[in-house]
Amino acid sequence: MPDNAFQRWQGRSIEQLGNTSNLIIGMAGGALALTVTVIREDHLRAAAPEAPLLYVYALSFIFSLFAGLLVALKRLEDYRLTAKIARTRKRPHDDVELEEMRSNSKAYGKWTWWFFKAQVGLFGFGAVVFLIFFFCALHSKLN
Numbered sequence: 552m553p554d555n556a557f558q559r560w561q562g563r564s565i566e567q568l569g570n571t572s573n574l575i576i577g578m579a580g581g582a583l584a585l586t587v588t589v590i591r592e593d594h595l596r597a598a599a600p601e602a603p604l605l606y607v608y609a610l611s612f613i614f615s616l617f618a619g620l621l622v623a624l625k626r627l628e629d630y631r632l633t634a635k636i637a638r639t640r641k642r643p644h645d646d647v648e649l650e651e652m653r654s655n656s657k658a659y660g661k662w663t664w665w666f667f668k669a670q671v672g673l674f675g676f677g678a679v680v681f682l683i684f685f686f687c688a689l690h691s692k693l694n
Contacts, residue, residue, distance in 0.1 A: 569626065572667060575674050576619040579612040582681060586612075601691065604684035611677030618670035622663055629659035 586609050636652050 565626070568622075568663070568667060572619050572622045572670060575670055576616055579615045579619070579674055579677070582612050582677065583609060583616075599688075599691070601684050601687040604680055604687065608677045608680035608684060611673050611680060615670050615673035615677060618666045618673060621666040622670060625659050625663040625666060629656055629663060632656045632659065 586605065589605070632652055633656055636649065636656065639649055639652065
């Protein structure tokens with residue numbers, strides 16, 4: 552019974568990781584679309600005092616999107632390897648081979664979480680810089 556609870560909660564954790572990563576990818580993509588609109592419609596010049604902030608937050612969102620894609624790819628590799636481990640366990644196998652696959656699976660899991668933390672951090676940093684940019688741009692328009 553406790554083993555089933557662990558598997559259930561582990562499944563929920565993986566599901567929430569994917570949902571959160573997808574949410575951040577969507578918000579970063581939307582923020583980049585807003586950036587393109589700001590550049591095109593407001594005719595923001597590269598010499599404007601707040602322009603460097605725009606480039607910093609846009610790059611942060613781009614890197615956040617890239618990290619989100621790496622999260623998805625590492626999760627996919629981990630799932631494929633986990634399925635291979637399950638198939639291997641059902642047939643006569645070499646324990647060394649199985650342990651190597653498990654070790655690789657753990658490494659994929661660690662990379663997944665590392666990329667997820669990078670995705671969240673980059674998005675958070677970009678959001679803060681975006682707010683600073685927004686208030687600087689608003690202040691310069693009012694003056």
